[in-house]
Amino acid sequence: MSHVMLLVGTRKGLFILDSTDGRQSWTQRGPFCENWPIMHAAWDPEAKAIVAGGGNAWFGPAVWKSTDLGETWTHSSQGLAYPEGDEGTVAVWSLARGADALYAGVEPAGLFRSLDDGETWSEVTGLRAHPTRADWMPGGGGLILHRVIPDPADPAKMMITISAAGAYATEDGGATWEPRNKGVLMSFAPEETVEAEVGQCVHRIVRDAAGTLFQQHHGGVYRSDDEGRHWTSIAAGLPSDFGFAMTAHPRNPGTVFAIPLQSDNARYVPGARAAIWRTKDGGASWQEITAGFPAEPMYLNVLRGALTNDTLTPAGIYFGSATGQLFASDDDGDSWRQIPGLLPVISSVEAVVLEE
Numbered sequence: 001m002s003h004v005m006l007l008v009g010t011r012k013g014l015f016i017l018d019s020t021d022g023r024q025s026w027t028q029r030g031p032f033c034e035n036w037p038i039m040h041a042a043w044d045p046e047a048k049a050i051v052a053g054g055g056n057a058w059f060g061p062a063v064w065k066s067t068d069l070g071e072t073w074t075h076s077s078q079g080l081a082y083p084e085g086d087e088g089t090v091a092v093w094s095l096a097r098g099a100d101a102l103y104a105g106v107e108p109a110g111l112f113r114s115l116d117d118g119e120t121w122s123e124v125t126g127l128r129a130h131p132t133r134a135d136w137m138p139g140g141g142g143l144i145l146h147r148v149i150p151d152p153a154d155p156a157k158m159m160i161t162i163s164a165a166g167a168y169a170t171e172d173g174g175a176t177w178e179p180r181n182k183g184v185l186m187s188f189a190p191e192e193t194v195e196a197e198v199g200q201c202v203h204r205i206v207r208d209a210a211g212t213l214f215q216q217h218h219g220g221v222y223r224s225d226d227e228g229r230h231w232t233s234i235a236a237g238l239p240s241d242f243g244f245a246m247t248a249h250p251r252n253p254g255t256v257f258a259i260p261l262q263s264d265n266a267r268y269v270p271g272a273r274a275a276i277w278r279t280k281d282g283g284a285s286w287q288e289i290t291a292g293f294p295a296e297p298m299y300l301n302v303l304r305g306a307l308t309n310d311t312l313t314p315a316g317i318y319f320g321s322a323t324g325q326l327f328a329s330d331d332d333g334d335s336w337r338q339i340p341g342l343l344p345v346i347s348s349v350e351a352v353v354l355e356e
Contacts, residue, residue, distance in 0.1 A: 209252060308350050
């Protein structure tokens with residue numbers, strides 16, 4: 001039977017939850033990474049290691065690594081810095097294994113590459129050299145590069161997301177980049193119909209099983225069928241177009257999960273009703289799923305990296321809240337239960353399936 005690990009990044013370190021009984025029960029371990037704030041943790045299949053990125057203005061940025069499923073850890077910040085005279089890097093917000101390297105997105109927004117499994121790092125300088133750089137601005141969480149999306153078919157292609165700047169893509173390994181935000185409206189701008197090349201507060205972009213991109217924006221939900229060159233609104237049918245979290249089913253094209261929040265000013269699930277929303281037709285329609293969630297009011301906020309899926313059949317879907325609760329579904333999102341326990345503020349959740 002598969003061993004499923006949930007890697008849960010929190011403000012007080014990394015926690016690992018293990019299940020070896022078909023996702024029916026979970027054992028919690030941690031906190032790891034010496035209680036550093038961990039913004040994102042992931043499984044690196046190339047190094048067969050857990051990697052965790054974090055830091056803050058006090059600790060500075062670092063990537064932690066464990067090659068024995070969390071028993072022992074090392075960390076490195078070597079090279080995770082901008083040239084002397086530039087603003088200092090604060091924290092690592094995202095990690096992803098590309099075909100050629102391990103990548104890290106940092107605060108203030110920039111991209112770093114490691115060719116030795118996270119031991120040393122160097123900046124992908126083409127991104128911050130983009131002529132729109134002067135127009136990037138901090139979102140509520142700071143000026144952060146919070147998502148790295150390598151192209152599964154072409155190692156030269158990659159998309160990244162920055163709050164608040166938008167989505168950028170490269171097709172030459174990071175030497176040059178272009179904004180990909182056409183069709184996305186900046187609802188937080190003075191004119192609610194503003195469409196701009198840069199300044200977009202993208203919250204999350206995911207790729208479905210067919211390669212279609214879906215986006216949760218600061219004020220909008222979108223899809224793109226051309227690698228982000230154009231975006232179309234799919235918010236109709238949702239109770240709110242504001243939210244942070246989104247994930248896609250690992251096998252079913254057009255099946256995407258989102259957790260809308262009531263509004264920018266009321267960052268909790270609409271009506272304090274715990275639920276997740278699912279589309280099976282690429283955003284043409286949405287279904288509210290409440291089965292298994294507590295009936296009493298819950299003022300849950302789910303941050304951008306805290307909704308994820310595993311690769312089993314049926315798929316497991318998981319999310320963690322900013323108030324420390326973890327929820328799980330083992331039936332493609334049809335029904336849910338809360339995993340016992342209460343954690344610190346949850347920044348990210350990733351699921352790993354290890355065949356034993």
